Amino acid sequence: MRRILILAALFLALYFAFFGFARPSEFFKTKSSQLVYLRQENCLTLDPAKAEDQASAGVILNIFEGLVRFAPGSAKIQPCLAESWEVSGDGMSWTFKLRPGVSFQDGKPFNAQAVKFSIDRQLKKNADSSITEASLIYGMVRSVNVVGNLTVRFDLEFPYAPFLNNLAVPFAAPVVSPAAVEKYGQEFWLYPSGTGPYILKRWNRGREVVLRANQGYWGKKPSINEIIFRSEPSSAKRLKLLSDGKADVIEGSPDLNLSGxxxxxxSINRVTGMDISYLGFYTNKSPFNNPKVRRAACLSIDRQELIKAIFKNSALLAGGPLPPGILAYGEDNEQYTYDLKQAGELLKEAGYxxxxxxxxxxxxxxxxYNSAGGRELARYLSGQLNRAGFQAGIVSYPWDQFKEALSRQEGDAFIYGWTSENCDPDNFLYTLFSSEQIANYLNSTRYSNQKVDTLLVTAQRIEDPDLRTRxxxxxxxxxxxxxPALFLNHSLNVLLSSQEIHDLAPQPGGLVYLNSVNKTKTTRR
Structure with missing residues (x-):
């Protein structure tokens, strides 16, 4: 009898270890101490130095922190691991006073040496080929210097006003535990250790990431003890699980009917993406080296109809290259409006x-920035162009081959886009339209204008926000x-949450600090 009881107990232990703990949200309604977050994509890495996808960033944001961060629900900078900072008169040095009494999740102290270590491991001279994003975040950094145990100084190659914005990005910028990196080496991405409000509990790769509250967190303690990030590609299934009480927050999708x-x-939370989708023209070769031909193409496109026909109103009409919520965004910027007659006249004037x-x-x-897909958007644009007198053929490639074709200037015009992490206009305008960015193909239109170059470099190097805006x-x-381009749309990120979820404040782009989220008590099924 005793043997039977022992076997039964062992069976139950194994059963609940696998079913009860590994996949709790599939069988029970969520608990008040637990938040189930359903997303379309799987997390790929938990090393901030190697991450470049939104699914990974959404988890990393809650495990790691940087010297500064974006305030919840906005693009404004606020202190985080640095309590204060000052900039030298020439803008070439940034000195940060670090927050005392902070520890990494492995118990090791946070200090200036950890900041230097976290950045030095990513700088070009020390980085291996797997490192990503660092060149964008730290491309202007000449050196990182430990001034004192809680003081660190960045010396730059040139003055760079958006530097704080770069340090708030969840890619590359967060500070990691040097001891953990040295312990786990290339497998650190599986065993992350930061200073954030949540600690990795387990990761069933390809399925779910489970975090537990960091009870030793220096800041606002999480009110929710456990976060479960799970992937579910079907938006309909995500909504069904939310409606059934088996999920608390889900990613929305353009194909979901949100009415009712x-x-x-x-609750429905809509956040404009920090991105831009555009129709670009090769300005350095015929026929689009002629401004009249470019303007004719711009006037051929009914952008408002595009939002309805292609995106089913699940995207935002672009008011220019910058999305709302960013410095220098202006609703009064001039944009091209649909005018077939004028487009035809310009084509004739250009000799066609x-x-x-x-x-x-x-x-x-x-x-x-284009949930409909490239081919669908290209078909719509070609149809519009053809009505104005163009005869537009389409050449389509998978993403990596497309970028190769773009670098060799295949075709005459192209559809493309850009996503920014640092929420600063420099990352849009300088990146996409500075002559300096032609060589690395980020300026895919090959647009070159000395006046624009001067304006962009000047804005990049002065700190006064009003002057930068002008x-x-x-x-x-x-x-x-x-x-050089026609700006089409920005994405709309949608998060849906149950009525038990409060204080959900998505960042521009849709990421969420989960330690500020609260949940009322729910009943288990």
């Missing part, structure tokens, strides 16, 4: 009275006149 959800007690045959290059897959406004006006 509020009546069912489901019988029309113009062009090739439109596109990517085949959906992108963060400079970026002038640059955007010049871009409108020169028309």
């Amino acid at each position: 959800l509020a009546v069912k007690g489901i 009275p019988e029309g113009l045959k062009i090739t439109l290059l596109c990517y085949s897959n959906p992108r963060p 400079l970026y406004h002038d640059a955007q006006q010049q871009l409108f006149m020169d028309a």
Whole structure:
């Protein structure tokens, strides 16, 4: 009898170890001490130095921290692991006073040496080929210097006003435990140790990541003890699990019908993506080296109809290259409005009275700024262009091959986009339209204008936000006149949550600090 009881107990222990703990959200309604977050994609890595996808960033944001961070629900900078900072008069040095009494999740102390270690491991001279994002975040950094145990100084190659924004990015910028990196080496991405409000509990790769509250966290203690990030590709299944009480927060999708959800007690959070989708023209070769041809193409596109027809109103019409919520964004910026008659006249003036045959290059897959997919968008744009007198053919490639074709300037025009992490206009305007960025193919239109270059470099190197705003406004006006691209839309990120979830404040781009989220008590099924 005793043997039977022992075997039964062993069976139950194994059963609940596998089913009860590994996949709790599949069988029970969520508990008040637990938050189940359903997303479309799987997490790929938990090393901030190697992450470049949003699914990984959403977890990393809650395990790690940087010297500064974006305030919840905004693009404003606030202190984090640094209590204060000062900039030298020439803008070439940034000195940070670090927060005392902070520990990493492995118990090791946070200090200036850890900051230097976290950045030095990513700088080009020390980085291996697997490191990503660091060149964008730290490209202007000449050296990181330990001034004292709780003081660190960054010396830059040139003055760079958006430097604080770079240090708030969840990619590359968070500080990691040197002891953990040295212990786990190349497998640190599986055993992360930061200073954030949550600690990795387990990771069933390809399925779920489970975090537990960091009881020794220096800041606001999490009110929810356990976070479960799970992947579910089907938006309909995600919504069903939310409606059934088996999920608390889910990623929305353009194919979801959101009408009537509020009546069912489901909250809808819409956040404009930090991105831009655009139709670009090779400005350095015929036929789009002629500004009249570029403007004719811009006038051919009914962008408002595009939002309805292609995105089913699940995207935001672009008011220029910058998304709302960012410095120098302006709703009063001039934009091209649909005018077939004027488009035809410009084509004739440019020497094409019988029309113009062009090739439109596109990517085949959906992108963060284009949920409909590249082919679908290209078909719509080519149809519009054809009505104005163009004869637009389409060449489509998978993403990596598309970027190769773009670098060799295949076709005449192309659809493309950009996603920013640092929420600063420099990351859009300088990256996409500075002459300096032609060589590395980020300026894919090959647009070059000395006035715009001067405006962008000046704005990059001064800190006064009002002056930067005026400079970026002038640059955007010049871009409108020169028309190297037609700005189409920004994405709309949608998070749906149950009525038990409170204080959910998505960042621009859709990421969430979960230690500020609260949940009321629910009943187990």
